[in-house]
Amino acid sequence: MDLLLNDDQSAIAEAVARMVERHGRQQVGDAAYLLQSPSLEAALVDSDFLNVGRTDGWGVMEAIVVVEGLAQSAAALEAGASAIVAPGLGAPRDLPRSVALIDVTRPGDVRHLSADGSALILTPQEVRLASGGQLAVEPVDTVYAYPMGRAQKDPRGAGEVLPVDPAQMRRLWRLALGAEAVGLMRAALDLVVGYVKTRKQFGQPIGVFQTIQHRLSECEVLVRGSWLLVQEAAFRGTEETAAFAALMVQQAATRLVYETHQFHGAIGLTLEYPLHYWTYRLRVLQGELGGPGGQGVEAASLAWPPERPVSRDFVQP
Amino acid sequence: MEFDWSAEHRAFRRRLRDVLERELPPEWPALSGYDNGSELTVAFSRRFCPILASEGLLVPHWPRAVGGEGLDAFHHWILGEEMWSNGEPRAYQYMSVNWVGPAILKFGSAEQKEIHIPRICSGTISYCQGFSEPDSGSDLASLKTRAVETDRGFVINGQKTWTSAASFADYCVLLARTGKEARAPISVFLVPMHTVGITVRRIASMAGVRAMHEVFFDDVEVAASAVLGELHDGWNVTRQVLANERIGVPRYSLTWKGLNRALEHMRQDRRLRQPVIQFGAARCEAALRSARLMALQVIDRRVKGLEVDASVSAARYAAVTADRLVCEFLAENCPDLLDAGADPVVAACYKRSASIGIAAGAAEIQLNLISQHLLQLPKGAR
Numbered sequence: 001m002d003l004l005l006n007d008d009q010s011a012i013a014e015a016v017a018r019m020v021e022r023h024g025r026q027q028v029g030d031a032a033y034l035l036q037s038p039s040l041e042a043a044l045v046d047s048d049f050l051n052v053g054r055t056d057g058w059g060v061m062e063a064i065v066v067v068e069g070l071a072q073s074a075a076a077l078e079a080g081a082s083a084i085v086a087p088g089l090g091a092p093r094d095l096p097r098s099v100a101l102i103d104v105t106r107p108g109d110v111r112h113l114s115a116d117g118s119a120l121i122l123t124p125q126e127v128r129l130a131s132g133g134q135l136a137v138e139p140v141d142t143v144y145a146y147p148m149g150r151a152q153k154d155p156r157g158a159g160e161v162l163p164v165d166p167a168q169m170r171r172l173w174r175l176a177l178g179a180e181a182v183g184l185m186r187a188a189l190d191l192v193v194g195y196v197k198t199r200k201q202f203g204q205p206i207g208v209f210q211t212i213q214h215r216l217s218e219c220e221v222l223v224r225g226s227w228l229l230v231q232e233a234a235f236r237g238t239e240e241t242a243a244f245a246a247l248m249v250q251q252a253a254t255r256l257v258y259e260t261h262q263f264h265g266a267i268g269l270t271l272e273y274p275l276h277y278w279t280y281r282l283r284v285l286q287g288e289l290g291g292p293g294g295q296g297v298e299a300a301s302l303a304w305p306p307e308r309p310v311s312r313d314f315v316q317p
Numbered sequence: 318m319e320f321d322w323s324a325e326h327r328a329f330r331r332r333l334r335d336v337l338e339r340e341l342p343p344e345w346p347a348l349s350g351y352d353n354g355s356e357l358t359v360a361f362s363r364r365f366c367p368i369l370a371s372e373g374l375l376v377p378h379w380p381r382a383v384g385g386e387g388l389d390a391f392h393h394w395i396l397g398e399e400m401w402s403n404g405e406p407r408a409y410q411y412m413s414v415n416w417v418g419p420a421i422l423k424f425g426s427a428e429q430k431e432i433h434i435p436r437i438c439s440g441t442i443s444y445c446q447g448f449s450e451p452d453s454g455s456d457l458a459s460l461k462t463r464a465v466e467t468d469r470g471f472v473i474n475g476q477k478t479w480t481s482a483a484s485f486a487d488y489c490v491l492l493a494r495t496g497k498e499a500r501a502p503i504s505v506f507l508v509p510m511h512t513v514g515i516t517v518r519r520i521a522s523m524a525g526v527r528a529m530h531e532v533f534f535d536d537v538e539v540a541a542s543a544v545l546g547e548l549h550d551g552w553n554v555t556r557q558v559l560a561n562e563r564i565g566v567p568r569y570s571l572t573w574k575g576l577n578r579a580l581e582h583m584r585q586d587r588r589l590r591q592p593v594i595q596f597g598a599a600r601c602e603a604a605l606r607s608a609r610l611m612a613l614q615v616i617d618r619r620v621k622g623l624e625v626d627a628s629v630s631a632a633r634y635a636a637v638t639a640d641r642l643v644c645e646f647l648a649e650n651c652p653d654l655l656d657a658g659a660d661p662v663v664a665a666c667y668k669r670s671a672s673i674g675i676a677a678g679a680a681e682i683q684l685n686l687i688s689q690h691l692l693q694l695p696k697g698a699r
Contacts, residue, residue: 001326001391002319003614004621009318061318193692208697213688214681220691221631221638225607232610235320248603293596300595303602310581310589 003228009065012052016069019043025187027074031271033280034145037075044070044077045097053087060084060172060234064179068227071183072190074277076146078112080176085120088172089127089164096131100149101173103289104156109140111284113149120162120169121155127169130159145280170298171239173289174246178230181249181285185223188260188278192216196263206263215259222252243299250295253286322391329392333374333399340365341406351404351571351665353411354527359485362408366440369407375440376414383422383430384438390619394567394612402570404665409445409482413437415565416558417444417490420505424546424554429507433488445510447477447491447532448555454479455679457492458552462534464493464506470540471495473506473514476533483517483530486510490558491534495549502549512537524672559678564615564629568673569608569636572643575666576601579647579654582663588651597646604639611635627690630683637674637683644670 005013023040044050049070053063063083070079078098085091086099100113102121113119115138118131136152151158193216196207206212226249233241257279261268268275289295304310322330342348342361349358369375378393379385386392393414400407407414418437421429436442453460462475473493483489488507495504508515514537520529546554580598583589589598611632618625647655647667654663674680688694 001322001613001617003610003617005318193694197693197695204697205695207694210685213692213694214684216692216694217631217684217687218634220687221611221634224628224631225604225611225635228610228614229603229607231318232320232606235318244599244603244606247599248607251600251603292600293592296596296599297592299599299602300589304580304584304589304595304598306584306587306590310577310584 005065008058009062012049012062013065013069015047016049016066017072019047019049020069020073023073023075025073027274033143033271033276034147035075035274035277036147037073037077040073040075041077041097044079050079050082051087051093053083054093060088060175060237061231063087064175064230064234067176067179068183068186068230071180071278071281072187074187074274076111076277076281078117080180081112081120084176084179085169085172089120089129089162089169091120091129091162095129098147101176102151102155103173104154106290109142109148109150111144111146111148111281113137113151114139114147115149119151119155119159121158122166122169122173123156124166127162127164127166128155128159129162130155134159143280144284145277146284167239170289171237171242174242174295175230175234177285177288178226178233178242178245178249181253181282182223182227182230184278184282184285185219185226185253185256188256188275188282189216189219189223191275191278192260192263195267199265212263216263219252219256219259222255226252238302240299240302243295243302246289247292247295247299250286250288250292253282254292257282257286322395325388326391326395329377329388330395330399332372333396336369336372336374337399337403337406340368341403345406346404346661346665349404349406350661351669352525353405353408354482354525356526358404358406359408359527361406362410362443363441365406366410368440370438370440376418376438379418379422379438383434390616391613394616397565398567398570401567402574404571407440408443409486410440410443411566412444412446412482413442416561419561420490420545420554420558421507423557424505426542428542429545433507442488443482443486444488444490445480445483445486445530445532447480447489447508449479450476451478455682457555458503460492460494460503462491462493463501464495464504464539465497466495466541467538470538470543471506473508473534473537473539476531478529478531479520480530480532481525481528483510483532484519484527489515489532490545492551492555495551503551503555504548505545505551505554506539506543507545508537508539508543512539514538523668524676525668528672560625560629564612564632565677567609567612568669569605569612569639571662571669572640572666573605573609575647575663576605576643578660578662578666579651582654582660583651594650597650601639601643601646604635604642608632608635608639627686630678630686631691633677634680634683634687637680640670640673 081099095118098112100119121128135158137149142148229245233245376385377388381387464471491506494501516533518531522529
């Protein structure tokens with residue numbers, strides 16, 4: 001039992017944080033929904049952080065540390081699909097960026113889906129990889145803080161089949177969205193905590209008021225709990241733990257989005273202030289793969305199948 | 318990171334389970350009601366704790382020099398999980414191990430250690446906690462019980478309340494003001510409960526049959542040697558006691574067991590196939606898993622000798638949330654399992670959850686501590 005990051009993981013987390021900081025973690029953009037950072041994107045590709053999961057001695061535990069750290073940047077970077085999902089599916093290194101994740105059973109625009117990038121396509125029967133123009137994509141306007149794309153026709157037949165079980169992709173996707181959401185929640189929480197320490201009303205910082213303190217403290221508990229569940233799911237490598245982690249994360253995201261906006265007041269509604277760069281990515285993540293309802297039902301089906309008595313033992317092996 | 322138990326930890330849990338299987342009477346859940354203040358449990362604990370002691374299972378994480386086995390703090394946590402999920406057959410002796418003993422080891426005089434530590438290690442002594450008063454609950458520092466110094470020691474007057482186990486404890490770990498001023502400093506006393514002048518009244522409660530008492534101190538004389546730690550330094554001692562207490566009991570372990578039993582009933586009658594039940598159950602399970610990991614992370618910090626900050630309060634709050642979620646899930650989705658005689662474990666889990674957000678520091682106090690120490694928000698008028 002060792003529930004703290006080891007030396008390598010801490011070093012990776014610190015290096016990612018430094019890189020994000022160098023390119024402006026809390027930078028203010030052009031008063032748009034979306035902020036992108038070509039310089040951070042270039043630094044990320046140069047750094048090889050996206051391949052930590054493919055490095056000897058490292059794996060998905062290290063990859064989730066990278067994704068969590070990168071998500072704290074105001075700029076929307078694609079990391080989860082490249083660092084966690086693609087390596088876990090045995091997809092080739094250095095796929096054309098960005099790598100999008102498509103669930104064909106759920107309609108809608110897809111984050112990071114672009115004409116010149118790649119897409120990992122989840123169908124009920126198989127997993128496919130489309131890249132290099134194998135999938136026709138059009139960019140779309142969005143009110144989210146991700147670049148979004150729309151497939152011009154049904155992606156079910158696009159690209160090549162990868163020899164993996166679709167359940168494996170669902171598991172990795174849940175880890176990726178979990179790691180990313182934890183980073184987004186952490187950044188949004190940091191921002192609001194800083195804000196309530198300095199924003200004065202009634203002659204004092206609003207952070208002295210207990211209602212604000214308590215609700216933000218509850219957020220802190222949710223972020224910590226979410227992160228541990230994601231880490232455990234990465235460690236165990238089971239579908240069940242990934243589904244429970246995603247459930248916890250998506251529920252926490254809903255709460256964090258609400259509270260961080262609420263305590264920012266009107267300034268948090270402006271596109272001139274950076275809060276939405278995190279919260280409007282969380283809004284996408286909180287509904288992926290069926291949202292909390294989808295995760296909950298799947299987690300329950302995996303944990304408590306009808307034919308097996310529910311264990312009275314609460315202890316993990 | 319490593320989320321699996323070591324072979325040593327697993328073997329320790331197996332040993333505990335073997336002892337529990339061997340020693341617990343048949344029908345233990347129904348007989349004891351998983352109430353650690355019941356006559357049956359307390360009587361059982363007086364036989365059971367010495368057995369645990371003789372097998373090196375009572376204070377496994379204490380140093381060998383003071384009667385322990387020198388094992389890491391995870392062993393203590395595993396012990397807590399196994400005991401609490403079985404209705405705490407140590408009765409209230411878990412407090413001796415969790416926080417009374419550590420407080421005496423850290424702050425006690427040589428004489429106090431000689432009196433108390435061997436008895437704690439042999440499982441032959443139990444304590445109650447004389448902290449809360451009628452007007453001093455969350456605002457513990459406002460307490461009024463007073464110990465006035467005399468030629469022979471101290472004379473104590475005052476009233477404590479909500480005191481668990483007071484009607485059968487051997488000693489009270491008592492907080493009292495030492496000095497005449499209204500806000501005189503606080504000191505901690507180890508007071509034998511048979512001392513003349515102590516009156517105990519049981520309070521019927523839903524937390525357990527002897528979970529709450531009032532304790533009256535009328536001209537109770539104690540020797541100067543009853544002070545634990547430095548005179549007037551009680552607040553410092555108390556803070557450390559509370560830090561151990563808040564994370565002392567893995568309450569989620571009984572909650573989890575109760576949830577699992579309820580789910581097994583609902584699997585058999587097919588309710589567990591309904592998506593709405595599945596979703597509710599999964600939320601509970603996720604909350605329990607995260608609460609447990611947060612608690613284990615605190616223990617891990619202890620094992621590694623790192624500072625244990627207000628992450629204790631965060632872990633406690635996560636456990637409170639999980640308990641509440643399970644309690645609400647049971648009431649909303651399977652009230653039939655809470656009917657009298659339906660399932661003693663589900664009933665105990667449900668009953669126990671009433672107190673978790675109140676005992677050992679109200680949930681809101683934990684949130685205050687998180688906001689001050691983890692978020693570092695400014696302290697203001699509350």
